[in-house]
Amino acid sequence: xxxxxxFPLFLFRLVLQSAALALSQIWVNKTRSILTTLxxxxxxxxxxxxxxxxxxxxxxxxxxxxxxxxRKIFIWPExxxxxxxxxxxxxxxxxxxxxxxGLLEHCPSVEFISLIANAGRVPGRxxxxxVDSVSVTGVDASWFKIENRPIVFGRPFSMLDESQGRYVxxxxxxxxxxxxxxxxxxxQIIQLGINSYLVAGVVEDKPNTGMMFxxxxxxxxxxxPYTTAAKLVRMPWIRVMASCRDSTVAxxxxxxxxxxxxxxxxxxxxxxxxxxxxLMENEVRQFKEVMGMITLxxxxxxxxxxxxxxxxxMNIMLVSVSERTREIGLRKAxxxxxxxxxxxxxxxxxxxxxxxxxxxxxxGHLLASVIANSAPxxxxxxxxxxxxxxSFGFSAFVGVVFGMFPAIKAARLNPIEALRHE
Amino acid sequence: MNSGSRLIEICQxxxxxxxxxxxxxxxRGVDLSIRTNEYVAVMGHSGSGKSTLMNILGxxxxxxxxxxxxxxxxxxxxxxxxxxxxxxxxxxxxxxSFELMGRLSALKNVELPLIYSDISFWKRxxxxxxxxxxxxxxxxxxxxxxxxxxxxxxxxxxxxxxVNQPSLLLADEPTGNLDTATSDGIMLxxxxxxxxxxxxxxxxxxxxxAVRARRIVRMRDGQIISDLPTExxxxxxxxxGEQIGGER
Numbered sequence: 300x301x302x303x304x305x306f307p308l309f310l311f312r313l314v315l316q317s318a319a320l321a322l323s324q325i326w327v328n329k330t331r332s333i334l335t336t337l338x339x340x341x342x343x344x345x346x347x348x349x350x351x352x353x354x355x356x357x358x359x360x361x362x363x364x365x366x367x368x369x370r371k372i373f374i375w376p377e378x379x380x381x382x383x384x385x386x387x388x389x390x391x392x393x394x395x396x397x398x399x400x401g402l403l404e405h406c407p408s409v410e411f412i413s414l415i416a417n418a419g420r421v422p423g424r425x426x427x428x429x430v431d432s433v434s435v436t437g438v439d440a441s442w443f444k445i446e447n448r449p450i451v452f453g454r455p456f457s458m459l460d461e462s463q464g465r466y467v468x469x470x471x472x473x474x475x476x477x478x479x480x481x482x483x484x485x486x487q488i489i490q491l492g493i494n495s496y497l498v499a500g501v502v503e504d505k506p507n508t509g510m511m512f513x514x515x516x517x518x519x520x521x522x523x524p525y526t527t528a529a530k531l532v533r534m535p536w537i538r539v540m541a542s543c544r545d546s547t548v549a550x551x552x553x554x555x556x557x558x559x560x561x562x563x564x565x566x567x568x569x570x571x572x573x574x575x576x577x578l579m580e581n582e583v584r585q586f587k588e589v590m591g592m593i594t595l596x597x598x599x600x601x602x603x604x605x606x607x608x609x610x611x612x613m614n615i616m617l618v619s620v621s622e623r624t625r626e627i628g629l630r631k632a633x634x635x636x637x638x639x640x641x642x643x644x645x646x647x648x649x650x651x652x653x654x655x656x657x658x659x660x661x662x663g664h665l666l667a668s669v670i671a672n673s674a675p676x677x678x679x680x681x682x683x684x685x686x687x688x689x690s691f692g693f694s695a696f697v698g699v700v701f702g703m704f705p706a707i708k709a710a711r712l713n714p715i716e717a718l719r720h721e
Numbered sequence: 722m723n724s725g726s727r728l729i730e731i732c733q734x735x736x737x738x739x740x741x742x743x744x745x746x747x748x749r750g751v752d753l754s755i756r757t758n759e760y761v762a763v764m765g766h767s768g769s770g771k772s773t774l775m776n777i778l779g780x781x782x783x784x785x786x787x788x789x790x791x792x793x794x795x796x797x798x799x800x801x802x803x804x805x806x807x808x809x810x811x812x813x814x815x816x817x818s819f820e821l822m823g824r825l826s827a828l829k830n831v832e833l834p835l836i837y838s839d840i841s842f843w844k845r846x847x848x849x850x851x852x853x854x855x856x857x858x859x860x861x862x863x864x865x866x867x868x869x870x871x872x873x874x875x876x877x878x879x880x881x882x883x884v885n886q887p888s889l890l891l892a893d894e895p896t897g898n899l900d901t902a903t904s905d906g907i908m909l910x911x912x913x914x915x916x917x918x919x920x921x922x923x924x925x926x927x928x929x930x931a932v933r934a935r936r937i938v939r940m941r942d943g944q945i946i947s948d949l950p951t952e953x954x955x956x957x958x959x960x961x962g963e964q965i966g967g968e969r
Contacts (some may be wrong), residue, residue: 323824479875625820626822628820629822630837631805632781633814633834633881634808634809634835634838635837636805636806636837637805639837716784718820
């Protein structure tokens with residue numbers, strides 16, 4: 300029982316002694332040790348830099364997703380691939396406003412919903428200033444919340460605007476500036492096509508999401524209540540955008556919407572859906588998956604250099620074993636068990652690799668900061684803590700794997716021959 | 722002095738090496754018995770098997786046939802780890818070329834066997850210091866081997882051999898690399914250790930070293946050809962008035 304308790308202590312002491320011995324051995328051969336660990340240094344620094352770059356890109360793109368809105372749900376009519384409506388004309392499948400009445404009450408995971416209908420492109424005029432083409436879109440008041448585009452001046456659409464289909468509009472800041480209106484132009488009247496509208500408010504321009512999601516949309520936009528648009532366009536083509544309360548309930552929100560729409564669109568059980576529900580969250584998930592794979596593959600490829608470094612370690616350990624044959628012989632003669640010799644050389648290889656790993660992480664950090672300054676997409680490049688742990692662990696692992704053969708060789712030396720070695 | 726218990730009991734020991742296609746019978750049936758606190762010299766020309774016998778006695782090597790009992794325990798079928806333990810606790814080696822580690826101080830060199838006995842740091846220090854004092858090097862403990870003379874190096878080696886209080890001190894040509902005066906110093910040290918109760922086996926081919934022991938075992942072609950107390954050995958120092966004769 301005491302032996303069982305003492306054994307871990309003994310092992311700990313053995314490893315500690317071996318580590319101290321290894322450090323002194325490495326210190327004696329400073330130049331050689333540094334040159335030997337060069338492979339490990341390069342390996343670890345490139346692995347950590349690659350992981351840092353991939354992680355930085357990942358975070359930047361996810362941030363873009365976030366800006367675009369990861370809770371968004373898109374709903375549109377879709378021709379089913381089978382069933383009675385297989386080849387139905389699109390006008391039969393079109394959405395009608397009544398399909399969505401009461402959806403919010405029946406779908407607890409859905410936070411906002413907005414119908415969207417294009418009301419065409421028309422010339423815009425304010426006083427004597429004109430803009431050739433303004434895209435007019437009918438939306439619900441909640442659309443601005445779903446799109447996360449705050450109204451900076453004025454007010455959103457009111458209940459009355461919506462229920463009465465009033466001629467009010469919310470215009471983008473760009474359109475306002477183009478028409479040279481006041482900064483807060485709410486309350487003024489502009490002409491869009493043949494109708495005059497009261498400007499209820501000004502909405503921020505679409506945020507620039509960089510290279511993704513088409514940030515450079517036509518900024519000349521005016522939004523009118525959906526009900527108003529429905530009066531202008533006889534049979535509007537309705538698209539629907541919604542948002543779920545939280546990205547974790549995205550799947551629930553989709554299921555609820557499907558259940559609700561199947562009922563309001565009169566689909567019988569077994570009939571396929573004649574509409575599509577698309578989750579932004581799915582996109583994010585897929586992106587994360589793909590990005591994770593790419594990171595793994597890239598790190599894997601780069602870690603091959605770590606293996607090459609390991610071969611260097613093995614080489615120098617073999618040299619060390621043959622240089623110190625007499626020492627090994629003496630240690631055996633005074634009572635070192637083969638396991639003690641094995642531990643000594645294995646620990647030396649591992650310590651060598653860990654030192655290389657430490658320097659490598661330092662260089663990787665330097666590399667990462669260089670990458671971070673190279674492109675805006677890379678600006679978030681930095682080595683995550685787990686990458687440091689992984690590259691450290693991996694270099695220790697390389698030390699064990701490639702140090703094993705020389706250590707076994709040392710442990711198996713015949714003490715008599717070792718002492719006779721010249 | 723042969724009153725101690727039996728320390729070494731060797732029975733029909735045989736050892737054969739294969740060198741290339743040739744078989745070398747280094748030991749051809751050796752019987753030997755040594756009690757505690759004996760001082761034995763093993764003599765013989767090179768190839769007589771004395772080194773092989775030494776290696777087996779020191780548990781560095783194992784015999785092919787026969788038995789070797791050390792302190793009543795048969796070592797013939799021990800594993801490598803068990804043999805290492807026996808070497809660590811029961812045997813102290815002194816080599817012809819000292820085999821000190823150049824990077825380490827005298828004290829650290831002496832500590833070496835204790836590292837493999839799982840003894841704590843401070844206790845190791847103390848034991849190593851005591852061993853160095855015992856060989857008369859109490860004040861040079863922090864010197865490195867290249868700062869020590871040959872005789873001092875061998876004293877450090879002896880201290881290292883003694884540090885674990887082994888039952889057997891095995892010296893392989895301990896004075897082979899030393900001049901006569903220094904050799905004499907080492908031999909005086911051995912004499913002192915022997916008087917303190919240490920069992921010593923010493924391999925040598927120098928007669929004037931061998932006669933310092935109390936018993937001389939002579940070997941030739943893997944066999945013991947004579948095993949006599951030093952007074953009866955032909956190599957004994959001449960007593961007053963004795964005539965020169967015999968092998969001398």
